[in-house]
Amino acid sequence: MNSSNGINPFPGIRPFDVQEKYLFFGREDQTAELLTRLRKTRFLAVVGSSGSGKSSLVRAGLIPELHGGTMAAAGSAWEVAVMKPGGDPLTNLAKSLVDADLYDPDQEDVVSMIRASLSRSGMGLVDTIQQSDLESKTNLLIVVDQFEEIFRFRRMTGISEEEAGHFIRLLLEASQDESCPIYVVLTMRSDFLGDCAQFGGLAEAVNEGEYIIPRLNRNQRKQAIEAPSRVGGREMSNRLVQRLLNDISDDPDQLPILQHALMRTWEYWVQAGSEGPVDLEHYQATGGMTEALSRHADEVFQSLPDGEHRRIATLIFKSLTEKVSENRGIRRPMQLNELHEICGGDIKHLLHVIDEFRKTGCTFLMPAGESALQKHTIIDISHESLMRVW
Ligand SMILES: Nc1ncnc2c1ncn2[C@@H]1O[C@H](COP(=O)(O)OP(=O)(O)O)[C@@H](O)[C@H]1O
Ligand SMILES: [Mg+2]
Known part of the structure; x- marks a missing residue:
């Protein structure tokens, strides 16, 4: 995201990433709430509509807090593996464990070896972690983002139902096993909640550890809009902040649309010489909240x-x-x-x-x-x- 003027502090329609905690605002309360829940349970499903901010909350809110925040101060060390199920959940889980430095990445065929070990039984994840480099007294958090991808098994092209079932069983068994400090956090779209009932134990686990992500209130939205510019010592004019707040609709896609408009507004401000505050005219140049995204995608396509x-x-x-x-x-x-x-x-x-x-x-x-x-x-x-x- 480098531009001539330094970093664009707005990610656009993608989620915030783990390293972007310093640009992530408005979710302080929810991050604290997730931590409190993780102290009580080892299985947590963060649920909300598409675009409600689940991935960002877990990646840029929760994970950094485990690494450097209160949980770490309380004496617990954490390793974190982040994955999405995709077309091959077991392989993707294996990869995420290697990326989390739990195995020697130079070992030949390490991913297929771990995958084989995961496939062996319902306890495969516990067994695999017990043979890993996870240090004692260290907790492991496995984040499964976009968990709803697992429900693709219904489609001809999807993963097999058996494989989906095994993957889910691994997570459930691991989060219930006393001998191994494995925590599981899923993010899942609420429109797929009903699908959980098709897998033994999953609906029960989700009922136990469900966190429905709240919408940002007006004040938190204001934070999310104006605070990132200040990180780099820049200002956003008050009239622009007010205009953005007013232009956000009740549309469930409000957050990605807002975030994309902010990213483009910043780009126009840079193109205009980045003098003075980021202002209304830069926002207007993007086409505004309703137009910015489709106009931009069209531009890229046509070019x-x-x-x-x-x-x-x-x-x-x-x-x-x-x-x-x-x-x-x-x-x-x-x-x-x-x-x-x-x-x-x-x-x-x-x-x-x-x-x-x-x-x-x-x-x-x-x-x-x-x-x-x-x-x-x-x-x-x-x-x-x-x-x-x-
Ligand atoms: N606290 C926040 N402040 C500003 N923008 C946010 C915030 N949380 C999420 N977003 C933006 O909202 C959009 C959707 O976020 P994401 O985390 O991908 O949601 P979900 O995973 O629920 O679909 C992305 O564009 C992201 O950058
Ligand atoms: Mg997401």
Whole structure:
């Protein structure tokens, strides 16, 4: 997100990430509440509609707090593994454990080895962790973001029901096992809550440890709008703050739309020379809350070099989303090589399109930024609001 003027403090439609706690405002109370609950239970489902801020709350609120905040001060050390189920939840769980430094990453085939160990029995996760490098007296938090992806098994193309069931059993057994300090936090869309009943024990666990994410109230929204600019010593004019607050609708997509408008407003302010406060005219240049997102996505699409690139772009967005039922779309993160199989054509063209949609100041696709993509890199749309708004 570097621009000539330093960092754009607004992430756009993607969630806040673990390192962005310093830009994350308005959720102090909810973060504290999650911590309190984690002291009492080892299984927590953070539930709310799409765009309500679940991923951000867990990533930029809860996790940093475990690492440096009150829980750490109380004497408990934490390791955190973050994953999304995607098309292969067991492999993705195995990868997240390696990324959390629980195993020697240089060991050959480490991910497939851990996956095999996870598959062995319902206690597979407990057993696997007992053989890991997790130090004694250290807790392990496993975050399963976008948990609803697990319910894709219903579709022909999805994961098998058996695999989904096993993955869920691993999490439940681990969070109930006395011998191993494993904590599980899921984020899940509320429109999938009913699907939990299909797996033995899951509905019960969710009932026990459910946290419904509250909406930001007006004051918290004000914080979320004006505080990030101040982090870099910049100001946002009062009239802009008021205007933004008034322009936020009751639309459930209000947060991603607001956040995208803020990111674009900042970009226009930088383009205008970044003199004085971020102001109304910069916001107006984006097209305002209702227009900013679709206008921006169109611009990126139209600026692709030719029809072939645009064909690929259309296919990418189609492939990365799936209709589960009427009005219920879901993300379908996919590895780069799978995406290439679907889109066909020259891989260079595919890479170019993905890069255009994930570059600094854009973030429609993830992973955001300029890091080189590998064939196994998982590509995801940054938010499902994109499906609805664009
Ligand atoms: N506290 C906050 N302040 C400002 N924007 C936020 C906040 N929490 C989330 N957002 C933004 O709202 C959008 C949705 O957040 P996300 O965490 O992805 O929600 P969910 O996981 O519930 O779909 C993203 O654009 C994110 O940047
Ligand atoms: Mg999310």
